[in-house]
Amino acid sequence: MTHTVYLSLGTNLGARLANLRRAVRLLAPRVQVTRLSPVYETDPWGHLDQPHFLNQVVEARTDLSPTDLLALGQRIEAELGRVPTFRNGPRSLDIDILFYDDEVIATDDLQVPHPRLAGRSFVLVPLCDLAPGLVHPQLGLSAAQMLAEAGREGVRPYKRLVFGAKTYVMGILNVTPDSFSGDGLLQHGDPLQAALEQAWRFVEAGADILDIGGESTRPSAQPVSAEEELQRILPLVRALAEASPAILSVDTYKAAVAEEALLAGADWINDVWALRADPLLAGVAAEFRAPLILMHNRSKPAHADLQERLGGRYVGRHYADLLGEVKAELLESVEQARQAGVAGEAILLDPGIGFGKTVEQNLELIDRLGDIRALGFPVLLGPSRKSFIGYTLNLPPEQRLEGTAAAVALGIARGADIVRVHDVEFMARVARMTDAIVRR
Numbered sequence: 005m006t007h008t009v010y011l012s013l014g015t016n017l018g019a020r021l022a023n024l025r026r027a028v029r030l031l032a033p034r035v036q037v038t039r040l041s042p043v044y045e046t047d048p049w050g051h052l053d054q055p056h057f058l059n060q061v062v063e064a065r066t067d068l069s070p071t072d073l074l075a076l077g078q079r080i081e082a083e084l085g086r087v088p089t090f091r092n093g094p095r096s097l098d099i100d101i102l103f104y105d106d107e108v109i110a111t112d113d114l115q116v117p118h119p120r121l122a123g124r125s126f127v128l129v130p131l132c133d134l135a136p137g138l139v140h141p142q143l144g145l146s147a148a149q150m151l152a153e154a155g156r157e158g159v160r161p162y163k164r165l166v167f168g169a170k171t172y173v174m175g176i177l178n179v180t181p182d183s184f185s186g187d188g189l190l191q192h193g194d195p196l197q198a199a200l201e202q203a204w205r206f207v208e209a210g211a212d213i214l215d216i217g218g219e220s221t222r223p224s225a226q227p228v229s230a231e232e233e234l235q236r237i238l239p240l241v242r243a244l245a246e247a248s249p250a251i252l253s254v255d256t257y258k259a260a261v262a263e264e265a266l267l268a269g270a271d272w273i274n275d276v277w278a279l280r281a282d283p284l285l286a287g288v289a290a291e292f293r294a295p296l297i298l299m300h301n302r303s304k305p306a307h308a309d310l311q312e313r314l315g316g317r318y319v320g321r322h323y324a325d326l327l328g329e330v331k332a333e334l335l336e337s338v339e340q341a342r343q344a345g346v347a348g349e350a351i352l353l354d355p356g357i358g359f360g361k362t363v364e365q366n367l368e369l370i371d372r373l374g375d376i377r378a379l380g381f382p383v384l385l386g387p388s389r390k391s392f393i394g395y396t397l398n399l400p401p402e403q404r405l406e407g408t409a410a411a412v413a414l415g416i417a418r419g420a421d422i423v424r425v426h427d428v429e430f431m432a433r434v435a436r437m438t439d440a441i442v443r444r
C-alpha cells in the first residue's frame with residue numbers, strides 16, 4: 005500500500021457510532037486503516053436544523069487511485085443507507101477525502117485537499133489528534149495552525165470520561181437466566197423490555213456506564229455459545245446504542261461477540277479473562293479504537309471448552325505474593341493488548357474481586373487497590389454483592405448492600421475510578437459522598 009490518505013467520516017442519522025464502525029470495516033481490505041482519531045460529537049454545519057453529528061478522521065494506506073478511492077467512499081455511503089437530500093443535509097454517512105499524499109487534485113468530481121477543510125473545526129479537531137504537523141500543500145499551513153484559526157467551538161469529545169475528577173458508576177445489566185445475585189433479566193416474560201426499563205432506571209439514578217452481559221461468570225453457570233450470547237445482548241445493544249447517554253460496555257470474553265457488539269454501536273468491551281480466553285478480542289478492540297477493560301481472573305474454568313481455550317493456564321488460588329502476581333498477570337494482558345494495536349489510553353484494569361481469590365485475598369486487594377492504580381491505568385472495582393461480603397457478614401446476596409457500600413467507599417479512597425454495581429441508585433450516592441470527601 006503506497007499512498008497515505010486521510011479521510012473524514014461524518015454521520016447524523018441512525019445509530020451513528022455503528023455507522024462509523026461499519027464504514028471503518030468496509031474500507032478494508034482496499035484501504036488499510038493505520039490509525040483512527042477519537043470520535044467527536046459536533047453541532048450541525050450549514051443547515052442548522054438537524055441532529056448532531058459524530059465525526060472521526062481515518063489515517064490509512066492504499067493502492068487505490070484518488071478516483072477509485074472516491075468511488076469506494078460513495079459505495080460505502082450507499083451501503084450504509086445514505087440517501088441524497090440537500091447540501092449539508094442529514095446523512096447516515098459522509099466520507100470525504102481530506103488528503104491524498106501531498107497531491108493537489110482539481111477536477112469537477114474531486115478536489116484534494118478537500119476544499120472546505122480549513123474552516124471546519126469538526127474535521128480539524130480529530131485530524132489534529134492524528135497529524136497536527138501535516139501541512140496543507142496549497143495553503144502551506146499545518147493542521148494545528150488551521151485549527152488554531154478555526155477554533156474548537158461546537159466540537160466535543162463523544163462519551164469520553166475524564167478520570168480522577170469523579171468516580172464513575174457502571175450499572176450491571178445481566179441478560180441471563182442464571183446470574184449469581186438473582187438479577188438475571190431472562191427470567192422475565194419480555195426480557196428486552198425488562199432490560200430497557202432497568203437501563204433507564206440506572207441512567208436516571210446516575211449510571212455513567214451500562215455493562216451488558218449475556219453469559220454469567222459464576223462458577224456453576226451454563227456455558228453459552230457466541231450465537232446464543234449475541235441473541236441475548238444484540239437487541240439491547242441496538243436499542244440503547246443511539247438512545248443511551250451512558251456508555252455501553254459489553255461484558256464478553258469472546259472476540260466474535262465483541263465484534264458484533266461494537267459493529268452494532270457498543271462503546272467498550274469488558275473482558276473478564278483479560279484476553280486469556282480469546283486473544284483475538286484484542287484485535288477487535290484495536291480495529292475500532294474501543295476502550296478495553298482487562299480483568300484479572302484465576303477462577304477455575306467451569307467448562308472443558310473454556311479450560312481448553314485457557315490452554316492449561318489455570319494456576320489456582322495460591323499466590324506467593326498476591327499484589328505482585330495480580331499486577332504481573334494484568335501487565336501481561338496489557339502487553340498482549342498493545343501488541344494487537346490497542347492504545348495505552350484505551351486500556352482499563354480490574355483486579356477481579358471474587359475471581360479465583362480467597363475472602364482474605366479479596367479484602368487485601370481492595371485495601372491495596374492503590375498498587376493497581378499505580379500501574380497508570382484507570383481502575384474498575386467490582387465488589388457488588390459478592391461472596392467475600394457474604395462470608396464477612398454472614399449474609400445472602402440480597403442483604404449485601406451495606407457490605408457493598410463499604411467496599412465501594414473504601415475502594416474509591418484507594419483509587420478506584422469506576423465501580424461496577426447492581427444497586428445503582430444507592431452506590432451512586434455512596435460514590436458521590438465518598439468523592440466529596442476524597443476528591444475535594
Ligand code: ADP
Nearest residue numbers: 092098099100101102112113114115116117118
Ligand atoms: P459534502 O461532503 O461536501 O457535504 P457531498 O458528500 O454530498 O457533500 O458531496 C459529494 C460530492 O463532492 C461528490 O459528488 C464528490 O464528487 C465531490 N467531492 C469533491 N471533492 C471531494 C473530496 N475530496 N472528497 C469527497 N467528495 C468530494
Ligand code: MG
Nearest residue numbers: 098099100101
Ligand atoms: Mg462528502
